[in-house]
Amino acid sequence: MKIHQEAIDAIENFSMPDNVGFGKVMLPIMAQATYKDGQWSQVEVIPYQKLELDPTCKVLHYGQEIFEGMKAYNFKGNGPNLFRPEENLKRFNKSAVRMAMPEISEELFMGAVEEVTWLGRNFVPKRSGESLYLRPFMIASECNLGIKPSEEFIFLVLASPVGSYFSGASIKVLIERDMIRASSGGMGAAKTGGNYAGSLLAAIETKKLGFDQTLWLSAEDKESIEEMSGMNFFSVINGELHTPAISDTILDGITRRSLIDLAKSEGIKVSEYKLGITELLEKIKSGECSECFACGTAAILTPIASLHDKSGESYPLKQEHGPVAKMLRDNLLGIQELSIEDKFSWTKLLKK
Numbered sequence: 001m002k003i004h005q006e007a008i009d010a011i012e013n014f015s016m017p018d019n020v021g022f023g024k025v026m027l028p029i030m031a032q033a034t035y036k037d038g039q040w041s042q043v044e045v046i047p048y049q050k051l052e053l054d055p056t057c058k059v060l061h062y063g064q065e066i067f068e069g070m071k072a073y074n075f076k077g078n079g080p081n082l083f084r085p086e087e088n089l090k091r092f093n094k095s096a097v098r099m100a101m102p103e104i105s106e107e108l109f110m111g112a113v114e115e116v117t118w119l120g121r122n123f124v125p126k127r128s129g130e131s132l133y134l135r136p137f138m139i140a141s142e143c144n145l146g147i148k149p150s151e152e153f154i155f156l157v158l159a160s161p162v163g164s165y166f167s168g169a170s171i172k173v174l175i176e177r178d179m180i181r182a183s184s185g186g187m188g189a190a191k192t193g194g195n196y197a198g199s200l201l202a203a204i205e206t207k208k209l210g211f212d213q214t215l216w217l218s219a220e221d222k223e224s225i226e227e228m229s230g231m232n233f234f235s236v237i238n239g240e241l242h243t244p245a246i247s248d249t250i251l252d253g254i255t256r257r258s259l260i261d262l263a264k265s266e267g268i269k270v271s272e273y274k275l276g277i278t279e280l281l282e283k284i285k286s287g288e289c290s291e292c293f294a295c296g297t298a299a300i301l302t303p304i305a306s307l308h309d310k311s312g313e314s315y316p317l318k319q320e321h322g323p324v325a326k327m328l329r330d331n332l333l334g335i336q337e338l339s340i341e342d343k344f345s346w347t348k349l350l351k352k
């Protein structure tokens with residue numbers, strides 16, 4: 001690892017605006033490593049800067065790219081601490097394999113993430129719900145137009161001080177019955193740009209119709225619920241937690257897994273299976289399904305107020321801010337912010 005003096009100077013001269021929003025303010029440093037001739041270089045921490053890419057660079061044409069989203073917390077100055085960073089590394093390498101990209105060692109990934117966090121520790125916001133959002137990513141950087149896997153790559157880690165992703169208000173969700181996000185054998189379980197690009201047209205339509213998020217159904221039966229474009233999906237039916245089982249068409253969310261473990265530890269039964277939209281809507285109507293919510297690193301846990309069909313039908317939830325969602329959110333955020341005992345050993349406190 002090489003930390004350039006210019007990066008240290010840049011962070012020392014940085015001043016953070018009071019209102020950071022989400023993903024708009026970037027720390028003035030980044031970590032970078034390059035892959036060539038079958039080997040990764042050492043990680044260098046350099047000032048945040050533009051990338052110089054040849055216009056034939058493969059990521060620009062064939063989308064060979066993967067990323068992660070993770071957070072460092074410093075609630076009341078008790079951090080900085082990361083939340084289950086090794087899970088992000090595992091998923092990053094799974095995405096790499098699916099996208100024909102080289103895996104990365106723990107030393108390189110964690111070294112880059114931890115060093116950027118440590119150097120930026122004075123800019124990890126300290127209020128509840130705020131954090132330093134970390135964005136490790138890898139792009140194919142070989143230059144030529146051949147449709148072949150790249151043999152050169154750049155790995156980077158960026159960091160952005162962030163406030164809450166959603167205002168805390170519940171969201172309205174549109175059921176997408178025409179377009180699909182992923183199909184079996186495809187790349188839906190990889191965290192790769194193409195999955196997000198493919199969801200944007202639906203996002204435009206969702207917004208145009210007055211809703212906040214798109215709910216994707218399975219390509220196979222246009223019936224089984226999969227996930228949202230950037231979050232996993234849960235419902236509470238007769239007091240039990242239900243969520244679609246992970247498959248190769250769903251991103252295996254770390255928040256999702258953590259909420260399942262938390263719920264079980266609170267004595268709540270959790271079912272992971274093929275959850276049908278028809279059955280869910282009936283249960284919302286009958287009141288058996290009392291809460292639905294979405295979860296992910298950025299938003300943590302966001303309650304769903306109502307589900308909607310393009311035909312105009314609405315399915316309001318009995319409890320917009322239900323007790324199960326609240327209990328799970330409070331517990332998860334409490335562990336992340338080190339204000340509740342972490343009996344799962346999920347948090348990693350950084351020290352030097």
Ligand SMILES: Cc1ncc(COP(=O)(O)O)c(C=O)c1O
Nearest residue numbers: 230231232251253254255296297
């Ligand atoms: C498509 C998709 N599903 C689910 C999630 C939630 O995953 P995690 O909880 O690991 O952030 C994300 C966000 O990263 C996502 O982009």
